[in-house]
Amino acid sequence: MAAYFDDDDLAHFGDLAQHHPALWSLWLKYYGKAFEEGLLTKREKILIGFAVALSEKCPYCIHSYTNQAQSIGL
Numbered sequence: 001m002a003a004y005f006d007d008d009d010l011a012h013f014g015d016l017a018q019h020h021p022a023l024w025s026l027w028l029k030y031y032g033k034a035f036e037e038g039l040l041t042k043r044e045k046i047l048i049g050f051a052v053a054l055s056e057k058c059p060y061c062i063h064s065y066t067n068q069a070q071s072i073g074l
Contacts, residue, residue, distance in 0.1 A: 005059050
């Protein structure tokens with residue numbers, strides 16, 4: 001295996017719904033609940049996720065949290 005992360009894979013993340021719709025639905029439900037406002041705001045949760053993504057150097061997570069941060073005006 002040349003590399004664990006392949007830049008081409010990121011564009012296909014949404015395709016997971018086609019391969020296993022039931023599992024994708026459960027993941028979206030979980031992820032939505034995890035980012036609901038509670039003790040922490042959605043903004044705080046996104047910033048924490050971004051910090052962890054940077055510390056773990058996960059390009060997929062960095063991309064995702066960057067997009068989420070931009071979508072809420074950060």
